[in-house]
Amino acid sequence: MEKIRIVPEGDLAVLVEFENEISTECNHKVSTLNREIINANIIGVQETVPTFRSLLIYYDACVISYGRLVRTLKKLMKQKDVSGSRQQRIIRLPVCYGGKYGVDMADVCSHTGLTEDEVIKLHTEPDYLIYMLGFLPGFPYLGGLDKRLITPRLENPRTVIPAGAVGIGGEQTGVYPLASPGGWRLIGQTPVCLYDAERETPILYKAGDMIHFYAIGEEEYLGIEQQVREGSFPYESLYV
Amino acid sequence: MKACMCSNMENKIKIRSAGALTTIQDYGRLGYQSQGFSPSGVVDQEAMEIGNILVGNPLEEAVLECTLIGPGIEFMTDTRIALTGADMQAKIGDRQIPTCQCIPVAAGDVLTMGVAAKGCRAYIAIAGGFQVPLVLGSKSLNQKCKIGGGYGRPLQAGDMLSTGENTASTIRNPEALQQEVQSSKSKMEEKLHTVHVIMGPQETLFTKEGRKTFLHNTYEITNDSNRMACKLQGKPIESVHGSDIISDGIAMGAIQVASNGQPIVMLSDRQTTGGYGKMATVISTDIPIFAQCRPGDQVVFQAVSLRWAQKQYRKKRKRIQAEGRNTHGL
Numbered sequence: 019m020e021k022i023r024i025v026p027e028g029d030l031a032v033l034v035e036f037e038n039e040i041s042t043e044c045n046h047k048v049s050t051l052n053r054e055i056i057n058a059n060i061i062g063v064q065e066t067v068p069t070f071r072s073l074l075i076y077y078d079a080c081v082i083s084y085g086r087l088v089r090t091l092k093k094l095m096k097q098k099d100v101s102g103s104r105q106q107r108i109i110r111l112p113v114c115y116g117g118k119y120g121v122d123m124a125d126v127c128s129h130t131g132l133t134e135d136e137v138i139k140l141h142t143e144p145d146y147l148i149y150m151l152g153f154l155p156g157f158p159y160l161g162g163l164d165k166r167l168i169t170p171r172l173e174n175p176r177t178v179i180p181a182g183a184v185g186i187g188g189e190q191t192g193v194y195p196l197a198s199p200g201g202w203r204l205i206g207q208t209p210v211c212l213y214d215a216e217r218e219t220p221i222l223y224k225a226g227d228m229i230h231f232y233a234i235g236e237e238e239y240l241g242i243e244q245q246v247r248e249g250s251f252p253y254e255s256l257y258v
Numbered sequence: 259m260k261a262c263m264c265s266n267m268e269n270k271i272k273i274r275s276a277g278a279l280t281t282i283q284d285y286g287r288l289g290y291q292s293q294g295f296s297p298s299g300v301v302d303q304e305a306m307e308i309g310n311i312l313v314g315n316p317l318e319e320a321v322l323e324c325t326l327i328g329p330g331i332e333f334m335t336d337t338r339i340a341l342t343g344a345d346m347q348a349k350i351g352d353r354q355i356p357t358c359q360c361i362p363v364a365a366g367d368v369l370t371m372g373v374a375a376k377g378c379r380a381y382i383a384i385a386g387g388f389q390v391p392l393v394l395g396s397k398s399l400n401q402k403c404k405i406g407g408g409y410g411r412p413l414q415a416g417d418m419l420s421t422g423e424n425t426a427s428t429i430r431n432p433e434a435l436q437q438e439v440q441s442s443k444s445k446m447e448e449k450l451h452t453v454h455v456i457m458g459p460q461e462t463l464f465t466k467e468g469r470k471t472f473l474h475n476t477y478e479i480t481n482d483s484n485r486m487a488c489k490l491q492g493k494p495i496e497s498v499h500g501s502d503i504i505s506d507g508i509a510m511g512a513i514q515v516a517s518n519g520q521p522i523v524m525l526s527d528r529q530t531t532g533g534y535g536k537m538a539t540v541i542s543t544d545i546p547i548f549a550q551c552r553p554g555d556q557v558v559f560q561a562v563s564l565r566w567a568q569k570q571y572r573k574k575r576k577r578i579q580a581e582g583r584n585t586h587g588l
Contacts, residue, residue, distance in 0.1 A: 074507025
C-alpha cells in the first residue's frame with residue numbers, strides 16, 4: 019500500500035500511481051481499482067483511463083471535491099485489497115499467419131532461428147494480458163510474448179499497416195485495430211473487425227481482458243472476412 | 259421562405275468556403291478514453307458556451323470551430339447566430355458582424371470570414387444547433403478516427419448542414435456574461451500570457467533547477483501547434499534521468515516535457531496516453547489561453563494550489579450555468 023501515490027493532474031483529474039514497473043501484478047491492481055470505481059458509480063466521476071501501472075480519473079470538481087474523491091478511492095482500495103482474482107475475460111482472435119497475410123514472417127524466422135510453424139505455435143500459446151489501450155482506438159498493449167519471438171522493429175516504419183494486422187515489435191506483440199503507420203514486423207492478419215464506431219461495442223475488449231490468438235487457414239480467413247463484411251459474423255463466439 | 263413550413267428542408271446552411279480548418283465540435287467524446295479514443299471537443303469551451311447562450315441553445319450544443327481563417331456560409335433559413343472567440347472580421351454583405359452578440363440572419367444571407375485579426379479560433383453557434391448524428395455520444399469530429407463532425411472530416415465547400423429549429427423568442431445579450439466576454443476578449447489582446455498551473459504529477463523527474471527554469475522563463479508558442487497540442491519553445495528543462503515514463507493517461511492541459519526539454523501543452527485532440535513525463539497541468543479556466551494564442555505569443559507559468567484552481571473553476575461554472583438556465587427559461 020505504501021507505494022501507492024495519489025496526486026492531482028490539474029484541477030479536474032486525479033492520478034493513482036501504483037509501482038513504477040510493468041508487471042501483471044501491478045496492472046492487476048490498476049484493473050481492480052478501475053472496476054471498483056466503475057461499480058461504485060461515484061457521482062462526479064466522469065471517466066477513467068487505466069494504463070500499465072496507473073489510473074487517471076476525470077471528475078467534476080463542482081460535484082465532488084478532491085478530498086472526498088481521494089477518501090473514496092482509498093476506501094475502495096482497502097476494501098478489496100487486491101485479492102480479487104475475478105475471472106478474466108478471454109477473447110480468441112483467429113489469425114491467418116504468414117504468406118501475404120504476414121509479410122514479415124520470413125524476417126522473424128531468420129532473426130529468431132525458428133521455423134514458421136514454430137513461430138505460429140509459440141505465438142498462439144499464451145493468453146496475452148491487455149495492459150492498456152492507447153495510441154489508437156482499441157490498440158492493445160499486450161504482455162506475455164514468448165522471449166524466443168522477440169524481433170526488433172523495422173528500421174523504416176511502414177506508412178500504412180492494414181487494420182487487423184498482427185505484429186511483433188521488440189518485446190511486444192499486438193494487433194492494429196485500424197490502418198495506421200507503424201514499424202512492427204507483421205506475421206499475420208485477423209479477419210475480425212476490431213474497431214467499428216457504428217457497432218454496439220466499437221472495441222471488442224478492454225484493459226484487463228486477455229487476448230488469445232489461434233491460427234486459421236486461408237479458406238477460413240476468407241469465410242470470416244465475408245461474414246464480417248455482410249454483418250453476419252457472430253462476435254459473441256470470440257469470447258470463451 | 260417563411261410560407262413553406264411543410265418540411266425542415268430549409269433549415270440548412272451551406273458551406274461556401276471551408277476556411278483553414280472548420281470542424282463541428284461540442285464538449286467532446288466523454289467516456290471512451292479508456293478505449294483509446296481522443297476526447298476531441300472544442301478547445302475553447304468558454305467561447306462555445308457564450309455562443310450557445312447568446313443564440314438560446316443549451317450550453318452543450320455543438321458549434322463550428324474555425325481555425326485562423328474562417329469559412330464562408332450561406333444560410334437557407336432565417337435564424338440567429340453568434341460569433342465568439344477569435345475576431346475573423348466577419349461580414350454579411352457589407353455589414354460588419356461583431357463578436358459576442360446575437361445576430362439575426364435571413365435566408366439567402368452569406369456570412370464571410372477572413373483571417374483572424376486577434377486570437378486563433380472562432381466559434382459559430384446557430385439557433386437550434388447543428389443536426390449531425392452523435393457518434394459514441396458526441397457530435398465532435400475526431401479527425402484521426404474519421405468519426406463525428408457530420409462528415410467524419412473537416413468541413414469542405416459544398417457541404418450542407420441541417421440546423422435545429424429556431425425556437426427562442428427574444429434576442430438578448432445577457433449582462434451577466436459581460437465578465438466572460440471581457441475576459442475572453444482581453445486574452446486575445448495580449449502577447450504575453452500568465453498561465454496558472456498545478457505542479458505534477460511527475461515534476462520530480464526534473465531537477466530543482468529544471469523546475470525553476472519552467473517557472474521563471476517565458477516560453478514561446480511555435481508554429482507546430484494544433485488541436486492536439488501546443489508546442490512551446492524556450493529554455494530547455496533539465497531532467498534527472500530523462501523525462502520518459504511508463505505510458506499513462508494525459509489530462510487536458512497536461513504539460514509534457516519532451517526529451518529535448520521543451521514543454522508541450524496537451525489539448526482536445528491529444529492521444530489518450532503517452533510516455534513523456536508531465537511537469538504540471540494547466541488549470542481548466544486557463545485552457546482558453548492556449549485555444550487562442552498564436553505562434554509567437556509567449557507564456558509564463560505560475561504555480562497555484564489545487565484549492566485556488568478549483569475555486570476559479572467553480573465560480574466560472576456557476577456563472578455560466580446560471581446564465582445558461584436563464585436563457586433556457588425564456
